[in-house]
Amino acid sequence: GFLGLSGAILIQVYNALCQGDPTTFILILAIVPTLVSLTLMPCVKIYKTTTFDDKNHLNAFSAIALIVAAYLMLAIILENIFSFPVWGRTIAFIILLVLLASPVGIAAKALKEEKDPLERYHQIPGEPDQTTVGSSSGVDLFRDDEDDEKDMNLFQAMVTVNFWLLFIAMICGMGSGLATINNISQIGESLGYTTMERSSLVALWSIWNFLGRFGGGFISDIFLHKGWARPLFIVITLATLTFGHLIVASGFPGNLYIGSIVVGICYGSQWSLMPAITSEIFGVRHMGTIFNAIAIASPVGSYVFSVRIIGYLYDKVAEGEGNSCYGTKCFMLSFIIMASVAFFGFLVALALFFRTRWFYGQLVVRRLRRLSIS
Secondary structure, three states: OHHHHHHHHHHHHHHHHHOOOHHHHHHHHHHHHHHHHHHHHHHOOOOOOOOOOOHHHHHHHHHHHHHHHHHHHHHHHHHHHOOOOHHHHHHHHHHHHHHHHOHHHHHHHHHHHHHOHHHHOOOOOOOOOOOOOOOOOOOOOOOOOHHHHOOOOHHHHHOOHHHHHHHHHHHHHHHHHHHHHHHHHHHHHHOOOOHHHHHHHHHHHHHHHHHHHHHHHHHHHHHHOOOOOOHHHHHHHHHHHHHHHHHHHHOOOOHHHHHHHHHHHHHHHHHHHHHHHHHHHHOOOOHHHHHHHHHOHHHHHHHHHHHHHHHHHHHHHHOOOOOOOOOHHHOHHHHHHHHHHHHHHHHHHHHHHHHHHHHHHHHHHHHHHHHHHO
16 A cells, blocks of 8 residues: 555655755665665564454554545645645655654554563463464464465466466556556646646555555455455456546546546555455465566556557657647547456456356355354
8 A cells, every 4th residue: 555655655755855856856766765675674573473463553554554645635635726835845744754654653562562461362371372272383273274285386376277367357457557657647748737737646646546455455355254256356446447448538628537546546456456366366375476477467568558559559649740649639549448458357357256256255264264263
């Protein structure tokens, strides 16, 4: 979710520190992420697992993420209505930094409670630890041996139909969604949107992306425990994405505001659904490798749609007009094609849903049985 918000956050950084000086801003983007990673590496440690329930802390972290998103949306709207002085932008940026730093307090509280066994849980004297019952090596008694059989490596996953169905669906969904954000400023220019409106669209896209990532995982988890297979939500998002692309293609007044909401939420939700589906179908042991292999679908699809479709058709229409194009003709055909591709992805995802429906039924049954035993 925070990855989705990063675009809106960086725009606030630019407004507060580098407005009118894009060179300095690009230099900051080149240096600061590396410095942050190197500085915070010593903080990454392996902690012993416990029976400590982190649900309250996770809920608090989720609440902070939603507050940050709401604050950013408010800031973007106000910037469109009023012209903020330097001191106003600085104060807004300081408030944003405080909100972004607040999860540190949640982490500190969680560590404190974890170190305090009285706050963590009360274990009855003489009762064995349920995480190591029946096993001196600490193996979880309630883990199904069947789970190990589903831990595939990359090569084993790549020879399955499910891998390629998911990969193709992600090319259609992630690829077309990323191509939309790559071209949204130029689309706005062709339709007569002002510079401020185009900048706002990019920032607001980050918020819709966040809501998709946050909501897609959260909602699919709820329905998963009710017996709904998670690939069904890939099907729903791709069907919705089809209409989102058609809205962008239509070119009616304000279409980009509506289209960016629909496409942004659908694009973001796929970034939370795809990793979860990957781990559930192929197992967690090699999940990182398989996930990154499927994630290649995003840049591959973006290249095909941005360069080979949108760029090619735009140049063809703009010939003889100074390489510029204005009006709905500039991107209409491109987004009709991408809507067709998204619909094809919907059909592919539907096939994946039917192929995995029985498997997900068994997965949910095993999880609920484990929870009831523990």
